[in-house]
Amino acid sequence: MIRVENLHRHFGGFRAVDGASLEIETGSITGLVGPNGAGKTTLFNVIAGALPPTSGRVFMDGEDITGLPPHELFHKGLLRTFQIAHEFGSMSCRENLMMVPGGQSGEVLWNTWFGRKRIADEERALRAKADEVLEFLTIEHLADHPAGAISGGQKKLLELGRTMMVDAKIVFLDEVGAGVNRTLLMTIADTIIRLNKERGYTFCVIEHDMDFIGKICDPVIVMAEGKKLAEGTLDQIKANEAVIEAYLGT
Numbered sequence: 136m137i138r139v140e141n142l143h144r145h146f147g148g149f150r151a152v153d154g155a156s157l158e159i160e161t162g163s164i165t166g167l168v169g170p171n172g173a174g175k176t177t178l179f180n181v182i183a184g185a186l187p188p189t190s191g192r193v194f195m196d197g198e199d200i201t202g203l204p205p206h207e208l209f210h211k212g213l214l215r216t217f218q219i220a221h222e223f224g225s226m227s228c229r230e231n232l233m234m235v236p237g238g239q240s241g242e243v244l245w246n247t248w249f250g251r252k253r254i255a256d257e258e259r260a261l262r263a264k265a266d267e268v269l270e271f272l273t274i275e276h277l278a279d280h281p282a283g284a285i286s287g288g289q290k291k292l293l294e295l296g297r298t299m300m301v302d303a304k305i306v307f308l309d310e311v312g313a314g315v316n317r318t319l320l321m322t323i324a325d326t327i328i329r330l331n332k333e334r335g336y337t338f339c340v341i342e343h344d345m346d347f348i349g350k351i352c353d354p355v356i357v358m359a360e361g362k363k364l365a366e367g368t369l370d371q372i373k374a375n376e377a378v379i380e381a382y383l384g385t
């Protein structure tokens with residue numbers, strides 16, 4: 136689904152991404168691991184349109200998407216999750232989900248004059264969809280809670296829920312496990328697997344927790360010094376000499 140060709144992203148003279156080439160297969164949950172500073176987040180930022188590349192190309196289903204802004208990628212079904220934004224913390228979990236899809240009629244002035252009924256219908260449909268998503272995530276009891284008041288792990292689930300409000304094809308997850316307790320981490324892992332199997336999402340996941348990677352990811356791509364170092368199952372990369380050296384070297 137995604138092909139990255141000889142991608143570079145430099146900061147001044149520093150090569151954070153230094154000729155990375157890799158592929159993310161349709162239907163996979165691909166892990167992206169590597170020592171700190173390997174360039175994983177920078178690579179995500181370039182693929183997801185948050186940073187322009189210095190050079191190189193990114194393709195989605197064969198189409199060149201290099202440098203497209205995040206909202207255009209969003210419409211193609213390429214999403215990157217972010218922490219629930221600070222300013223939405225006082226809104227309920229349901230409202231946070233209802234905020235996601237752009238382009239509702241309510242945003243167009245004409246419709247506030249001529250389309251009140253349609254707006255009400257759309258809002259009802261959005262609300263029903265948000266409730267269905269909360270149920271899928273098994274956090275329907277949090278529907279009316281302010282998003283700022285739920286736990287870190289529940290916020291991660293809500294982030295996944297936001298991808299379900301649109302027709303995501305591929306979702307990039309950056310360190311879903313950071314600061315999340317073990318039980319919720321495994322719930323998040325199960326949710327990712329269900330989204331993959333039941334809804335057909337492809338995932339690319341940056342994560343330091345190797346249990347988490349081992350549970351959900353195949354294949355695992357190892358990055359070091361701005362490029363792909365190895366690829367395989369978790370067991371294969373754990374036995375790879377170059378990978379061991381890259382980790383020990385940091």
Ligand code: ADP
Pocket residue numbers: 146149150151169170171172173174175176177178
């Ligand atoms: P990883 O996610 O693998 O830990 P990053 O992509 O965050 O690696 O960072 C790779 C390298 O690029 C790091 O050494 C980091 O300090 C550097 N870097 C990242 N963003 C910037 C930036 N905006 N300006 C300068 N250096 C940066």
